[in-house]
Amino acid sequence: xxxxxxxxxxxxxxxxxxxxxxxxxxxxxxxxxxxxxxxxxxxxxxxxxxxxxxxxxxxxxxxxxxxxxxxxxxxxxxxxxxxxxxxxxxxxxxxxxxxxxxxxxxxxxxxxxxxxxxxxxxxxxxxxxxxxxxxxxxxxxxxxxxxxxxxxxxxxxxxxxxxxxxxxxxxxxxxxxxxxxxxxxxxxxxxxxxxxxxxxxxxxxxxxxxxxxxxxxxxxxxxxxxxxxxxxxxxxxxxxxxxxxxxxxxxxxxxxxxxxxxxxxxxxxxxxxxxxxxxxxxxxxxxxxxxxxxxxxxxxxxxxxxxxxxxxxxxxxxxxxxxxxxxxxxxxxxxxxxxxxxxxxxxxxxxxxxxxxxxxxxxxxxxxxxxxxxxxxxxxxxxxxxxxxxxxxxxxxxxxxxxxxxxxxxxxxxxxxxxxxxxxxxxxxxxxxxxxxxxxxxxxxxxxxxxxxxxxxxxxxxxxxxxxxxxxx
Numbered sequence: 001x002x003x004x005x006x007x008x009x010x011x012x013x014x015x016x017x018x019x020x021x022x023x024x025x026x027x028x029x030x031x032x033x034x035x036x037x038x039x040x041x042x043x044x045x046x047x048x049x050x051x052x053x054x055x056x057x058x059x060x061x062x063x064x065x066x067x068x069x070x071x072x073x074x075x076x077x078x079x080x081x082x083x084x085x086x087x088x089x090x091x092x093x094x095x096x097x098x099x100x101x102x103x104x105x106x107x108x109x110x111x112x113x114x115x116x117x118x119x120x121x122x123x124x125x126x127x128x129x130x131x132x133x134x135x136x137x138x139x140x141x142x143x144x145x146x147x148x149x150x151x152x153x154x155x156x157x158x159x160x161x162x163x164x165x166x167x168x169x170x171x172x173x174x175x176x177x178x179x180x181x182x183x184x185x186x187x188x189x190x191x192x193x194x195x196x197x198x199x200x201x202x203x204x205x206x207x208x209x210x211x212x213x214x215x216x217x218x219x220x221x222x223x224x225x226x227x228x229x230x231x232x233x234x235x236x237x238x239x240x241x242x243x244x245x246x247x248x249x250x251x252x253x254x255x256x257x258x259x260x261x262x263x264x265x266x267x268x269x270x271x272x273x274x275x276x277x278x279x280x281x282x283x284x285x286x287x288x289x290x291x292x293x294x295x296x297x298x299x300x301x302x303x304x305x306x307x308x309x310x311x312x313x314x315x316x317x318x319x320x321x322x323x324x325x326x327x328x329x330x331x332x333x334x335x336x337x338x339x340x341x342x343x344x345x346x347x348x349x350x351x352x353x354x355x356x357x358x359x360x361x362x363x364x365x366x367x368x369x370x371x372x373x374x375x376x377x378x379x380x381x382x383x384x385x386x387x388x389x390x391x392x393x394x395x396x397x398x399x400x401x402x403x404x405x406x407x408x409x410x411x412x413x414x415x416x417x418x419x420x421x422x423x424x425x426x427x428x429x430x431x432x433x434x435x436x437x438x439x440x441x442x443x444x445x446x447x448x449x450x451x452x453x454x455x456x457x458x459x460x461x462x463x464x465x466x467x468x469x470x471x472x473x
Contacts, residue, residue, distance in 0.1 A: 022396060022400055024395075026068065028068045028419060029070070030090075030419045031069070031071055032075055032077050033075070034074070034076040034077070035074065035129070036439070036464060037440055037444075037467065038073065039054075039060065040098060043127075044123055044126045044127065048171050049158070049162065049166070051170070051457070059385075070419070071435075072420055072434055072435075072436070073440055074432065074464070075434050077097075077324060078324040078327075080427050081423050083324065083325075083330050084329045084330070085426060086423055089418040089422030089423060091366060092406060093330075093366065093367055093368070093406065094367075094369065094370060094395065095341055095349075095370075096374075098321065099377045100321065100322055101320040101321075101322055102117040102120075102317075102319060105317060109276065112269055112274070115269055115313045115314075116136055116312070116313070116315070117314070118146070118148070118152045118314050118316035120134055121314060122156070125172050125173060125176035125180075126172070126460075127173045127461070129462060138185055138312065139182055139183065139184050140184070140275060140311040141185075141312070142185060143189070143308075144157075144160055144310065145188075145191060145314070146314045147266055147279075147314065147317060148190075148192065148315065148316030148317045149199040150200040150201055151200070151201050151202055152316050153190050153201065154190065154206065155205070158205075158209055159180070160183065161185075161188060161212055162212055163212075163213075164177060168454070168455070169456055170456060171451065171457050171459070171460065173459070186256050187251070187256070187257050187259075188258045189259045189260075189261055190258065191262075191266070191281065192263075193265040195286070195297070195299075196225065196239070197294070197295060197297070199260075201239075202235075202380075206242045210242060210245075210247050214249060214254050214256065215249070216250050216254040218257060218258070220243055220262070225240050225244065231293075232293060243260070261281075263283060263299065264282070265281060265282050266280070269313060270307070276310055276312065277311070280307045281308065282304070283301070283305065283306065284302065285299060285302050319339075319372070320339035322339070323336070330367060331364050331367075332367060333352065338376060339373075340369075340373060340374060340375065341369045341374065346391075347387075347391035348364075348394060348398075349363065349364045365403070365406060366404070366405035366407070367406070368391055368395055370387050370388050374387065435471075442470065443470050446473070447460055
């Protein structure tokens, strides 16, 4: 096997660039994406009023211009093409397909009408085809409750409270604009089971909510912080300064407001006429041996309960990756509880039963992972990019170290080196229409044209059918 014959496959990889100290000369990369359009979380997960976060697409564009990079869009790995079919044609496969399921609360009433996951709500207003039929009932009443205190939870609150005319200038979908313009939501409460020091949102997200006109912030209890906040770590200190300062406006004197509720864990969602109407919480307190101003402080339940009115509710307690169909055919285990592919923290896929000698665990040759399916759904896009760089470095290191890859170097088990060309005809025979980068750019151009008439950067197509139709127009 030589470097000039290497074929590598990357699944749904949102961020990749060469940052390898000793690159693999003439390596060819195929990237498979189940939708016709690339960018994944950057396109469908980043809030529309955060366009600067999407600048990482520029790096992707640089990679896509390489003649040794092939985009394979509108092809679902595990469905349109089996992993076992792909294996003979590649030297390495890297799994980087993110998290497609929500973590649930596991409480009564969680499936009531009017209860949504943050993932589906964010996907809905960002144009993800999977959720374009969501139709969130924002007209149900004035009080929304978001359970969870990460950045996505604050994204949900900000979109609900931001004036529609401000959002019109972004790439949020017109369907979302119409629904938001009819919204009756006037108050959003973002609830967490621990304290403000343990909350997962960043200072940027909190600050943005403080500056939405005319939206007021309900003051938080100062005792949740130490008397001298300068003793807090830098990040927590900056967040404390923003929260304790609050807004000049008060909830009593403004049409819209938001609040942070701490030390409350939901126990049930309650209905009125088959629609969520309130949420019951059990109050928490910090464990006797816990420092309430420590980021990892543990909480325990109390006997006290309270109920919040909720015209609609959003669950924002994390995501979870699932196993691709056919992973086990390649000898890849999957940790369903953690939602990750077991790996050696550097991205090499490991199996608990193939280690050499007396060792039990070992590397599954030629298989790697990166991003959320590697380490769980944590971190921001920048950290996920860095993770992708690390995985690329590891693959290159293994190549130069003559580590075994997917197939033997020669003989019947040798790699064909064909990559996508080795499975393309089988995919097309199944009635699938694979797209290359040139086709995506035509869809991109059509979306931008649609956006021009509305004074925005783009108006996304809301279904795969519409995307493909744009190519035939």
